[in-house]
Each structure stands twice: as C-alpha cells, then as structure tokens.
Amino acid sequence: MKDELIRKDLKYVWHPYTQMKDCESLPPVPVARAEGVRLYDYDGNFYYDTVSSWWCNVHGHNHPAIKSAIKEQLDSLEHVLFAGFTHRPAVELAERLVAITPPGLAKVFYSDNGSTAVEAAMKMSFQYWQNTGKEGKTRFLSLDMAYHGDTVGTMSISGVGLFNERYRPLFFDSFKAPTPYCYRCPCGREKGKCALECLSRAEEILKENADTIAAVVIEPLLMGAGGMIVYPVEYLKGIWELSRKYGVHLIADEVATGFGRTGKMFACEHAGIEPDLMCLSKGITSGYLPMGATLATEEIFRAFYDDYDKLKTFYHGHTFTANPISCAAARASIDLFEEEKTLEKVPEINGKLVSFLEEMAELPIVGDIRSIGAVGAMELVKDRKTKEPFGMKERVGDEVYRRGLEKSLLLRPLGNVIYFFLPLCIKGDEMDDVFRRAGEVIGSVAYLVRSS
Ligand SMILES: Cc1ncc(COP(=O)(O)O)c(C=O)c1O
Structure with a gap:
C-alpha cells in the first residue's frame, strides 16, 4: 500500500513549497491516520506533529468532539x-x-x-x-x-x-x-x-x-x-x-x-x-x-x-x-x-520549550533562541560570533528534517530556523520525549557540521 501510494503520488501530484526533484531521495511520507499529537504511516510508525500540521492543529488529531x-x-x-x-x-x-x-x-x-x-x-x-x-x-x-x-x-x-x-x-x-x-x-x-x-x-x-x-x-x-x-x-x-x-x-x-x-x-x-x-x-x-x-x-x-x-x-x-x-x-x-481549559496548558508548554531551547543554545551552531507561548525556535548559524548563516547549498535545516523523520519527529525547518509550533493538547511526557529526540537530532547535526 505504502509503496504504491508513493509511486502514484510522484506520478500525479505536485506538492506545495516542494522542489519535487528532492522527492527522488526523500519521497513524501504517506500518513494513514492521526491521533492526538501523532501521525501514523501505513506501517504503524509514528511521527510527532511538532508543527501542528502547518500551524493549525490545536486540540489534537481525531478529537471526538x-x-x-x-x-x-x-x-x-x-x-x-x-x-x-x-x-x-x-x-x-x-x-x-x-x-x-x-x-x-x-x-x-x-x-x-x-x-x-x-x-x-x-x-x-x-x-x-x-x-x-x-x-x-x-x-x-x-x-x-x-x-x-x-x-x-x-x-x-x-x-x-x-x-x-x-x-x-x-x-x-x-x-x-x-x-x-x-x-x-x-x-x-x-x-x-x-x-x-x-x-x-x-x-x-x-x-x-x-x-x-x-x-x-x-x-x-x-x-x-x-x-x-x-x-x-x-x-x-x-x-x-x-x-x-x-x-x-x-x-x-x-x-x-x-x-x-x-x-x-x-x-x-x-x-x-x-x-x-x-x-x-x-x-x-x-x-x-x-x-x-x-x-x-x-x-x-x-x-x-x-x-x-x-x-x-x-x-x-x-x-x-x-x-x-x-x-x-x-x-x-x-x-x-x-x-478543556486549553489556554491554561500553555505556560507549562512554554516552560518546557524554553528549558529545551536554553539547552540547545549551548551548541556551537545555535545562534539565537526565541519563543512565545507554544512556539519556540532556534536559528542555526555557521559562526556564532559573526552570525554568518548557513548557505543554500549546505541545507542544514533539511538535514535536521531528514534526521528528525528517522527519530519520529516532524521538524519542518524554515531555512536555517528549526522550530516547534506545538499543538496545545501536547502532554508533559510527550514533550519530554519530543525534546529528547530533537536534542539528539540537532546535536548530531551540530557534530556533523563541525566535523565536515
Ligand atoms: C501570518 C499568516 N498570514 C497568512 C497566511 C496564509 O494562510 P494560507 O496558507 O491559509 O493561505 C499564513 C500562512 O502560513 C500566515 O502564517
């Protein structure tokens, strides 16, 4: 099912904001269903929806109400x-x-x-x-x-x-x-x-x-x-x-x-x-x-x-x-x-997000961190002193995206900015898991950049 879907997708579909040639090495991920903050593919693998499906999901996927x-x-x-x-x-x-x-x-x-x-x-x-x-x-x-x-x-x-x-x-x-x-x-x-x-x-x-x-x-x-x-x-x-x-x-x-x-x-x-x-x-x-x-x-x-x-x-x-x-x-x-007293959940989300971003700020490729509410971002730079950005060819944000998928994270970057736009229904233990995985991904990219 999954392979057939991808084959037909690449044959018939033109995706937004996508260089379709990139799909030769990284085809789109077929999503079969979703629940809360998780997207599931046809093999039962899941991905944390850390960007709220393009900044719109609030209460989680598949909410009964x-x-x-x-x-x-x-x-x-x-x-x-x-x-x-x-x-x-x-x-x-x-x-x-x-x-x-x-x-x-x-x-x-x-x-x-x-x-x-x-x-x-x-x-x-x-x-x-x-x-x-x-x-x-x-x-x-x-x-x-x-x-x-x-x-x-x-x-x-x-x-x-x-x-x-x-x-x-x-x-x-x-x-x-x-x-x-x-x-x-x-x-x-x-x-x-x-x-x-x-x-x-x-x-x-x-x-x-x-x-x-x-x-x-x-x-x-x-x-x-x-x-x-x-x-x-x-x-x-x-x-x-x-x-x-x-x-x-x-x-x-x-x-x-x-x-x-x-x-x-x-x-x-x-x-x-x-x-x-x-x-x-x-x-x-x-x-x-x-x-x-x-x-x-x-x-x-x-x-x-x-x-x-x-x-x-x-x-x-x-x-x-x-x-x-x-x-x-x-x-x-x-x-x-x-x-569900949704707004009352945001301070806890922000607290965990800020702690994580502060931890990431120690990495040599993180130039800036910023956050508000359930949204937080880090800007990756080549040189922290000069703030020189990574170039188009380096595609460091895309490397984070690819590695994120391997760790069950949807970390869609905006150029050199890696961000979280979290659904407001995300629970404490889910955030801990997201940030643990994201820390590994971003840490590994920092290591890769430094050793190349
Ligand atoms: C602030 C802002 N305004 C307008 C839009 C456009 O919305 P749409 O993609 O639904 O046309 C976006 C989309 O990301 C946005 O972030």
Whole structure:
C-alpha cells in the first residue's frame, strides 16, 4: 500500500513549497491516520506533529468532539451559497468570534484560507477610504520580513525573499518598515538594549505618507514564515498607537497566532490593542477544515452600508464562504477552549520549550533562541560570533528534517530556523520525549557540521 501510494503520488501530484526533484531521495511520507499529537504511516510508525500540521492543529488529531460536530453537521447541511442565504453554524460562530476577539470588532466576513482572510481585509480597508471620500489612501505599510499569504495581493505586502522574489514583477507597490528582528537588528542595536529605533523608521514612513496609506498590516508578536521572529510587545503597542496618530487602519493578521498559540486567545491581547480588522484561519477549526474569517469594526462596516446604486457594496466572496461543516468544526473547537481549559496548558508548554531551547543554545551552531507561548525556535548559524548563516547549498535545516523523520519527529525547518509550533493538547511526557529526540537530532547535526 505504502509503496504504491508513493509511486502514484510522484506520478500525479505536485506538492506545495516542494522542489519535487528532492522527492527522488526523500519521497513524501504517506500518513494513514492521526491521533492526538501523532501521525501514523501505513506501517504503524509514528511521527510527532511538532508543527501542528502547518500551524493549525490545536486540540489534537481525531478529537471526538470536533469529529462529532462535523458528522452532525454533515447530516443536515453540507454546503449552501452564502449570498442571500444563511445558516445556524455561520451565525453562531460569528457571534462567538465577535465575543472572543478584541473589543471593537463587530462583523465577521467569511472566506476559506489565511491568504483570502488577509486579502479581504486589504480590500475592505482600501474601499473604506474610497467610500468615505479619501480616494488617495490606496497603499499599505507592512514589515519587510512579513508573510501574509500566497495570493499576488498578499505577496505584495510580504517580504520573505525566498518565496516572493521570483514574482516581484507582479506586485503592487507598498511601503516596508524594518522588521523588529532583534537577533539581527536592522538598526544595529543589541537585543533588549534599544529604544525601538525600528519603530521610529515606521513612524517616518507614516508621517510622510499617511495621506496615501490605507492600513498597516502586521503579524502580532510572532512573524511565522519570516523565521519565527518574536518581537517586543512594546513594538506592537507602538505600531497601534502610530496607526491611531496617523489615521490609518491596523490590520492584525492573526492567521498563525490566533487561537491560543501565543498563550492568549489572540496575540493582540498581550499588547491590549484593538485592531480595525483582524484576519483568522488555521487554528479557527483546530485545523480540521479550511476556513478564513476577516473581522471588521462597525465603523468600517457602516462605510459600505448604503443604497445599492451608491456602489459601496463589498464585491468580494469565495464559493466556499462560511461552509457549514467548517463553521461547525470551528464552533466545536472554540467550545473546547472552555471545556478543556486549553489556554491554561500553555505556560507549562512554554516552560518546557524554553528549558529545551536554553539547552540547545549551548551548541556551537545555535545562534539565537526565541519563543512565545507554544512556539519556540532556534536559528542555526555557521559562526556564532559573526552570525554568518548557513548557505543554500549546505541545507542544514533539511538535514535536521531528514534526521528528525528517522527519530519520529516532524521538524519542518524554515531555512536555517528549526522550530516547534506545538499543538496545545501536547502532554508533559510527550514533550519530554519530543525534546529528547530533537536534542539528539540537532546535536548530531551540530557534530556533523563541525566535523565536515
Ligand atoms: C501570518 C499568516 N498570514 C497568512 C497566511 C496564509 O494562510 P494560507 O496558507 O491559509 O493561505 C499564513 C500562512 O502560513 C500566515 O502564517
């Protein structure tokens, strides 16, 4: 079964973010089933899902409550168009989302993934200014190492060079502020010993261009695909204050950080900020089904609310908007946060994660460690003093990935950054086992690098 699956996969399938030639030596792992934090292949081998299946699984695989919500919904309504029609799962979920997100967010616009949730927020902000007579506010400010998705619009405001550079001719122009990447400070300062000079640069851009900027778009506190960069709460707070001062929207992209991953339900809560638009996906259904949501303030919503012939309608939507089964999964997942006291588990996860990272920091190839909530990362470098990174040819992150699989770990790297994006259901003994195995893998790669 397994060999046949792989043969047909390589014959018919094109995988995302994958150089398919690599599959000649390392074909994709066929997963037969999953349970809790473990993925099982057809031979009964397991892999710890240390990256929550691309940052979305929250309560564990095969959770009976989410499964039964899905099955129950399937028995009554699988899908219906969402223009002119509505249904209970979408209405109830919207009410729940408004209740648990930061104050001010009042309306929920559904879509089906993270990129579309951000794209919808950008279009809402842009059109808000058109509808309210400030037609010049058409541009966006984002961070130069941000990741907001893979559509051309969201790539235009992203900055992860490896993913984006090739498509640059397709992008629209946007403003980029330096990333508060403390390990490699763009302002040449030392981690923890600065006056947030990077924030001053963002302010300069806003001051000079506020009349052409619609919104600032930001991943609150944790920049995922940029390298699991964790930045200071003061920076996030500062960006929000600047957005108020210069009259631009703040779009909080909580696609990765939402639903408990940073220790609070939403990362914005750490800074006590109230974004104008918030983008959700991934963990919204605990990773069981695709879903995106863009939340907007009443003020933004009202700018679109008028007679039909005034042409203020938000002409945007996707076929699977508010899919009832996805909504049912999301409702069940939000219920579980209360029933299983999910957020209360995060401090223990963070404690173990930090101890492990501190241990790893002793290795000569570990240049930086960073963490927030259930997310932790280490950046591997060739030289700790100069912070020289490993090159494309060395593929040190990929070596960790390959060795990880041999030790039952799914350690998918982001270039030279090895990270853990743990499901919030992970238990203490499971973490001990994960970190013991990961320590062996990373230690062996450090040894290999030093002896080569
Ligand atoms: C912060 C952030 N925004 C947007 C996206 C895009 O989400 P999707 O892959 O569902 O389109 C991602 C995906 O990783 C993300 O991390």
